[in-house]
Amino acid sequence: MTTTLTKPPADAVPEPPKRSRGMKAARAGGQLHAGPVAYVILALFTVISLFPLVWTAIAASRDNQRLAQTPPPFWFGSGLFDKLEVAWTDANLGEAFLNTTLVAGISSFTIVFLSTIAGFAFAKLRFKGRGAAMLIVIGTMMVPPQLSIIPLYMMVAKLDWTDQLQAVIFPSLVSAFGVFFMRQYLIQALPDEIIEAARVDGASSWRVVWHVVFPTARPAMAVLGMLMFVQTWNDFLWPFLVLTQTGNPTVQVAVAGLGRGYTPDQSLIMAGALLGTLPLLIVFAIFGKQIVGGIMQGAVKG
Amino acid sequence: MATRHDTAAPPVKEGGAAPGRPPADAEAARKKRARLSRRWQRDMRWSPYAFVSPFFLLFLAFGLFPLLYTGWASLHQVELTAPTDMSWVGLRNYTRIFDDDFFWNAAKNTLTIGIISTVPQLLMAMGLAHILNYKLRGSTFYRVVMLAPYATSIAAASLVFVLLFGRDYGMINWALNAVGIDHVDWQNDKWPSQIAVSTIIIWRWTGYNALIYLAAMQAIPQDLYESAALDGASRWRQFLHVTLPSLRPTILFTVVVSTIGASQVFGEPLLFDANKGASGGSQHQFQTLGLYLYEQGWINQHLGRASAIAWTMFLILIVIGIVNYVISRRLRASS
Numbered sequence: 001m002t003t004t005l006t007k008p009p010a011d012a013v014p015e016p017p018k019r020s021r022g023m024k025a026a027r028a029g030g031q032l033h034a035g036p037v038a039y040v041i042l043a044l045f046t047v048i049s050l051f052p053l054v055w056t057a058i059a060a061s062r063d064n065q066r067l068a069q070t071p072p073p074f075w076f077g078s079g080l081f082d083k084l085e086v087a088w089t090d091a092n093l094g095e096a097f098l099n100t101t102l103v104a105g106i107s108s109f110t111i112v113f114l115s116t117i118a119g120f121a122f123a124k125l126r127f128k129g130r131g132a133a134m135l136i137v138i139g140t141m142m143v144p145p146q147l148s149i150i151p152l153y154m155m156v157a158k159l160d161w162t163d164q165l166q167a168v169i170f171p172s173l174v175s176a177f178g179v180f181f182m183r184q185y186l187i188q189a190l191p192d193e194i195i196e197a198a199r200v201d202g203a204s205s206w207r208v209v210w211h212v213v214f215p216t217a218r219p220a221m222a223v224l225g226m227l228m229f230v231q232t233w234n235d236f237l238w239p240f241l242v243l244t245q246t247g248n249p250t251v252q253v254a255v256a257g258l259g260r261g262y263t264p265d266q267s268l269i270m271a272g273a274l275l276g277t278l279p280l281l282i283v284f285a286i287f288g289k290q291i292v293g294g295i296m297q298g299a300v301k302g
Numbered sequence: 303m304a305t306r307h308d309t310a311a312p313p314v315k316e317g318g319a320a321p322g323r324p325p326a327d328a329e330a331a332r333k334k335r336a337r338l339s340r341r342w343q344r345d346m347r348w349s350p351y352a353f354v355s356p357f358f359l360l361f362l363a364f365g366l367f368p369l370l371y372t373g374w375a376s377l378h379q380v381e382l383t384a385p386t387d388m389s390w391v392g393l394r395n396y397t398r399i400f401d402d403d404f405f406w407n408a409a410k411n412t413l414t415i416g417i418i419s420t421v422p423q424l425l426m427a428m429g430l431a432h433i434l435n436y437k438l439r440g441s442t443f444y445r446v447v448m449l450a451p452y453a454t455s456i457a458a459a460s461l462v463f464v465l466l467f468g469r470d471y472g473m474i475n476w477a478l479n480a481v482g483i484d485h486v487d488w489q490n491d492k493w494p495s496q497i498a499v500s501t502i503i504i505w506r507w508t509g510y511n512a513l514i515y516l517a518a519m520q521a522i523p524q525d526l527y528e529s530a531a532l533d534g535a536s537r538w539r540q541f542l543h544v545t546l547p548s549l550r551p552t553i554l555f556t557v558v559v560s561t562i563g564a565s566q567v568f569g570e571p572l573l574f575d576a577n578k579g580a581s582g583g584s585q586h587q588f589q590t591l592g593l594y595l596y597e598q599g600w601i602n603q604h605l606g607r608a609s610a611i612a613w614t615m616f617l618i619l620i621v622i623g624i625v626n627y628v629i630s631r632r633l634r635a636s637s
Contacts, residue, residue, distance in 0.1 A: 067471065072473045204345050280453040
């Protein structure tokens with residue numbers, strides 16, 4: 001923490017690779033091909049990364065008796081869709097999906113909007129206290145969330161928001177990481193001349209944001225939006241504290257609830273776990289490349 | 303203090319807002335210009351604050367205020383059932399938890415789980431990034447696959463690993479049996495259970511960290527490698543003397559972030575527990591500080607004591623931060 005306050009990670013964060021001249025040109029200029037060993041290691045790692053996910057589906061497709069035998073099943077049984085249906089209806093996952101979509105949607109949209117305008121101000125505008133404010137932003141990225149859960153819980157209890165979705169939404173409307181991410185992007189992606197040109201044409205600051213900053217930042221906004229959606233979708237500690245499984249659970253709370261019964265139905269748990277993860281895996285399958293690029297540009301753990 | 307752009311300041315002078323207008327009705331135009339100019343200046347001065355203030359207002363309400371209030375609450379006796387009833391107890395919450403063996407046990411577990419999850423994770427991430435930095439077929443595919451565990455939630459991942467680590471029918475013990483190793487009780491024995499919890503963390507975060515290292519590696523200028531090769535450095539020596547030094551800031555950064563993450567481990571041990579409690583196993587063998595905080599605050603209902611745990615964790619992190627800073631300065635000075 002002190003590290004960051006005295007020496008912000010601005011220099012600890014790798015410069016994003018220069019698209020034009022960086023990687024590709026450098027590779028052409030003599031980067032070595034990977035040998036067979038590299039491919040073996042990567043294949044092994046692919047299996048390790050994907051196996052638990054695939055096996056979730058396998059376990060969900062088997063009944064509990066089969067799961068309680070050795071060797072464990074390695075291939076799908078016939079019960080997958082039945083189990084998914086049971087998890088969806090009986091375990092309240094349908095409602096949980098709606099809740100989580102709402103929470104993650106509102107949070108990520110607000111985070112992206114607020115981060116973009118704040119990031120723009122930090123990247124391109126001069127104002128008194130800018131340096132200090134940026135230090136605060138970076139410093140907050142390092143404050144563990146557990147430090148604030150107790151007063152937040154008191155606030156929620158006092159407002160009578162327990163089991164209400166706004167209890168989850170409000171604390172997740174800001175992200176210091178988001179501000180930092182947009183600032184880094186806008187510093188390099190938005191030339192000062194364009195802003196000046198808009199200024200000369202008499203554009204107010206809001207018009208500059210609307211007509212210059214937003215269009216320029218769109219790719220970064222999309223990536224940040226996806227990252228924040230993933231993060232809010234997977235958030236566990238805080239929703240677990242303020243939402244009960246019977247009230248207004250998010251997917252993660254509902255899934256965790258499946259595992260906490262007294263006689264847990266293993267294959268039902270696996271079906272729930274699969275359902276809770278599937279939407280994000282689909283998003284990753286489609287936008288994986290962009291998300292990877294975004295993480296490598298921001299290169300900070302949210 | 304007027305607001306300007308970073309490099310070239312735009313002319314915020316008379317007429318700056320309406321260039322090239324012919325001086326027709328002189329008096330009216332001058333007034334209009336003055337008004338526009340005033341509005342312009344107001345806009346230039348205050349809009350930066352307008353842009354950053356929503357973030358800071360929300361941050362004050364949901365970040366800074368809770369942070370300070372946790373410190374305040376840690377000096378009181380507060381019960382979960384009546385969170386607004388606070389009575390001053392000074393430092394008693396702190397002495398109380400420091401006298402509690404379970405606190406020290408949780409602190410030790412957090413440390414060991416932190417080490418056995420962070421060290422292999424970052425080493426493997428470094429190796430993977432190094433491989434991915436070669437010219438490679440299907441490199442995008444590997445990057446996306448590596449990130450799939452990151453897209454998996456703590457809840458889903460933990461529940462799957464509970465089954466995989468099952469004592470009697472779990473796949474991992476079955477595989478170990480196949481190579482002649484006896485059953486390991488992944489849930490009830492101290493070290494196996496901590497290794498199992500760490501495995502979940504390693505599985506989720508290795509790919510993510512590999513991408514961060516890869517990004518940093520790609521920013522290293524290629525000529526550094528070329529001149530090292532000309533000097534006769536082997537690939538391994540190039541890695542040691544070119545790659546690693548260039549990555550030092552990134553490594554430091556991932557160490558700091560992983561340390562903070564490790565200090566907060568909560569969901570994995572909570573869901574790994576067969577008894578579905580917050581004790582971190584029947585013998586508290588994998589209870590982390592995060593779980594201990596939850597147990598004190600939400601099971602035993604002592605929010606004041608939980609606050610004291612939270613602040614203790616914060617202070618420990620600050621100490622780690624200072625140590626990190628000193629080490630990084632030493633490293634920088636020596637190079």
